[in-house]
Amino acid sequence: MSNKPHSSKVCGSSFAHKSNFLSHMTTHTGEKPHSCEVCGYSFVQKSHLLDHIKTHTGEKPHSCEICGSSFAQKSQLLRHMKTNTGEKLHSCEVCGSSFVQKSHLLDHMKTHTGEKPHSCDICGSSFARKSTLLRHLKTHTGQKPHLCEVCGSSFARKSNLWDHMTTHTGFKPHSCEVCGYSSAQKSHLLTHMKTHTGEKPHSCDVCGSSFATTSNLLSHIRTHTGEKPHYCEVCGSSFGQKSTLLDHSKTHTGEKPHSCDVCASSFAQKSNFLRHMKTHTGEKPHSCEVCGSSFVQKSNLLDHMKTHTGEKPHSCDVCGSSFARKSNLLSHLTTHTGEKD
Structure with a gap:
């Protein structure tokens, strides 16, 4: 006899316990019998409701041993741990991008399809992800509920607060394999990587x-x-x-x-x-295409170019003499003031 006698006729999944089987079946029926008395949110499984209730009580029993972050739900801790290990099991078949969570992959796929089902009722902006819409709404309300207990800075997003906290701890878990650059935020590392790829x-x-x-x-x-x-x-x-x-x-x-x-x-x-x-260093990266002269600063090159065009935009209010460069005008003015460097 099978160790999992309870099977779903819809998808074929099998379970050892009838309670697990019944919970699974609600994923097909859409039934969510477990409701939160605080906000009315409903769940398929009672365990999900119990985890959700911790968002109201503030209880965060699941802690990360690497960086100390704590979470209300074990599933959140497991997802977070992948950010430390770098594990990305879910890959995009279109562009090859990979993600820690399957939900992030599904959201990413909308960047290829152009689908933006979540719209802002205030300004009409639309977004591929509901989470992005919720963050966007805070730009209208100015809400910044996440407060740093160290310096008092406040943030619209909890993730921004977490990123900010690394400025106090100095924790920089994201490293560049090319040059060793490290950053507190993964987004900063991804931006940095473009300096190597030229993208x-x-x-x-x-x-x-x-x-x-x-x-x-x-x-x-x-x-x-x-x-x-x-x-x-x-x-x-x-x-x-x-x-x-x-x-x-x-x-x-x-x-x-x-x-x-x-x-x-x-x-x-x-x-x-x-x-x-x-x-x-003697580095002069800005070169004149007319005569080949090179300069340390681009502004110096632009001033130099006026010697070829004949442009003299800087005029002396005393005698009317005009100059291509402001520095030349300033030097000229000393002939009127008698100032000597």
């Missing part, structure tokens, strides 16, 4: 420039629209990118966290630091 799938409809990430594309588009949504509360200056605002803010605080190991010069902005470093 730039996001293109600008205006000028054709392509970018590795959507965020970089959106920042670039502002160079066409002139939009500068990030404002400095000290002086009112506005910027297209938040990172530029953060760098600018250091000019008010006097903070210069980027130091040169060669000459000990320090800089408020990383971009200025990187430009400075080229003065030590």
Whole structure:
């Protein structure tokens, strides 16, 4: 006699216990007899209801031994553990992408079909995944229910809070096999990997420039629209990118966290630091197609090009002399002031 005498006539699955068989049959009938008294959500199995109730009580008995994260449901812990092991059993037959969870694969498949069944009632935006729609809705409500107990920062998504917590713990589990770069967030590693592959799938409809990430594309588009949504509360200056605002803010605080190991010069902005470093390496990546002259900074090349076009946009208010470069104008002005460097 079979060890699993209870079989489903619908799909052929068999079970050792009748209770398990009856629970399974509800997956075919759609019956969800176990309801939550708090929110009304209903479940096929009582065990699922008991797990769900922990989301109301806050109980999280299942802990990850690697990073300490805790979960209300054992299934959530098991899914989380795969993020530590890197195990991805579910692969896309179209593009080869692989996923930890089958549900993530099913959601991913909609990127190939273009299906976006979940729509926002407020602005009409539609999404392939319900979870993406729920996150999007918080952009309208401004809701940020997930609070960091260390520094008080709040986040719309719990996953963002988890990612943020690594800034306090220093935990960076995602490593690049090519160069050893490590990151707290997997998304940052995936973005980094494009620096090795050269992949730039996001293109600008205006000028054709392509970018590795959507965020970089959106920042670039502002160079066409002139939009500068990030404002400095000290002086009112506005910027297209938040990172530029953060760098600018250091000019008010006097903070210069980027130091040169060669000459000990320090800089408020990383971009200025990187430009400075080229003065030590002698690197001049920006070349003039007319005469072959090369420059450390692109802005210097653009100024140089005016010597070929004859353009002189910088004029002296004292004598009317005009110059191709602003630096030449500033030098000229000292002839009127008598200032000597």
